[in-house]
Amino acid sequence: MSVTIISRAAWGATPWDHDPTSDGPAYVPLSSRSEFYVHYDGAHHITRTGFAIMRAIEAEHFGNGWAGVGYSFVVSQAGEIFEGRGWTRQGAHCPGHNVSGFGVQIAIGGDQEPSKAALAACRALYDEACRKTGRTLAKRGHRDGIATQCPGSKLYSWVKAGMPADGYTAAPTPDGGATPGGSVARYKVTIGGLEYGYGAYGDHVTKVGQALVKKGHGDHYVSGPGPRWTDADTRNYSDYQRSLGFKGTAPHQDADGIPGESSLRTLLGTLPSKQSPPAKPPAFPGRKYFKAGASNRFVEQLGKQLVAKGYGKHYRVGPGPNWSEADRQNVADFQRAHKALAGDADGYPGPLTWQILFS
Structure with a gap:
């Protein structure tokens, strides 16, 4: 089952920047995620459908003092998946x-009985979350997190049963289902200051x-390579090692799928090395510096960085200290090109836009 997510922009979410001090909830890297929590709405049956579900949740969560919908995603009885905080923003759940x-x-x-469509969509979303995080x-x-009746007895029993879903075949887990000590090598090596395995x-x-x-040599990938080394990487690298003539696929043998300097140099043409950490981004000066009539060094600093990152096509004479429509359009292009910002691409930089731009 493919995962189609209805974006915040599509269902009409209030932009995160309704709060002038923030770009919205804090950024959370996928590497920090290790759990998948299932919730329900509370004591009463839900009769809302479609976008009305999200607007009702947003209004309730605004009333709690939160920055909009606190869930990462919401799944309707029709099997629709709506974006809330999404993949990379801190939740409030x-x-x-x-x-x-x-x-x-x-x-x-x-x-209320969860529909088959809702359970299948939630399970597909879980598998996608595992794929994205690499674990x-x-x-x-x-x-399981706090003392509450949520998600109700029916959903909780479903979660404890492993989240099965009729008519849906679960995708392989990122580790391929192998266990430590099994036939797939599960150790790491360090080459040039970088870990592999x-x-x-x-x-x-x-x-x-x-x-x-x-x-x-990508046959073992379910959805393509990513930043977390999984058993799929090990198996593909083993295939590559055997193509070079290496023998033995058991752990710690020459073709076990864990790189050595020789095979890695042959694959990449060079041996990568750990780089010095990037310079810390300059502090965000505040939204007041980026609006009609503003003229200051921060506008010029922003414009030069946009040009350096390849987002300067709307400038006619280059960036300068005076805030212009060209600045706004270039910022909007940059926001649309980055998933963490694309839902609110209004062209006005906030702390998160600034952080990503200068990273």
Whole structure:
């Protein structure tokens, strides 16, 4: 089952920047996620459908003093998946677990029966979350995090049963279902200050996967290479090692799928090395510096960075200290090109836009 998510913009969410001091909830890297929490709406049956579900939840959560919908996603009885906080923003669904856990509400309440479509969509979303994070996430009901009746007895029993879904075949978990000590190598090596092997994380891992695909050794990927080294990477790298003539696929043998310097240099043409950490982005000066009539050094600093990142096409004479429509359009292009910002691409920089631009 493919995962189609209805964006905040599509269902009419209030932009995060309704609060002039913030771009919205804090950014959370996928590497911080380890749990998947299922919620329901409370004691009463839910009769709302479609976009009305999200607007009602948003209004309720605004009333709680939160920055809009607190769940990562909401699943309707029709099997629709709506974006709330999304993949990379801190939730407001389970105190103590809002960074480590995705929070997903299935829009039912009381003793209402969850539909097959809702359960299948939620399970597909769980599998997509595992794929994105590169790990098998713990399946949780809200009551596993704090003392509450949520997600109700029916959904909680479903979660404890492993989240089965009629008519839906679960995707392979990121680790391929292998267990430590099994036939797939589960150790790491360090080459040039960078880790390779099961659990290693970083852009260098993605580049290895992309190089394997280019060489014709990507058969074990379900959805393509990513920054977390999984058993799929190990199996593909083992295929590549055997194509070079290495023998033995058991752990710690020459073709076990864990890189050595020789095979890695042959694959990439060079041996990558750990780079010095990037300079810390300059502090965001505040929204007041980026509006009609503003003239200051921060506008020029912003414009020069946009040009350096390839987002300066609307300038006719180059960036300067006077805020202009060209600045706004270039910022909007940059926001649309970055998933964490694309839902609110109004062209006015906030703290998150500034952080990503200068990172």
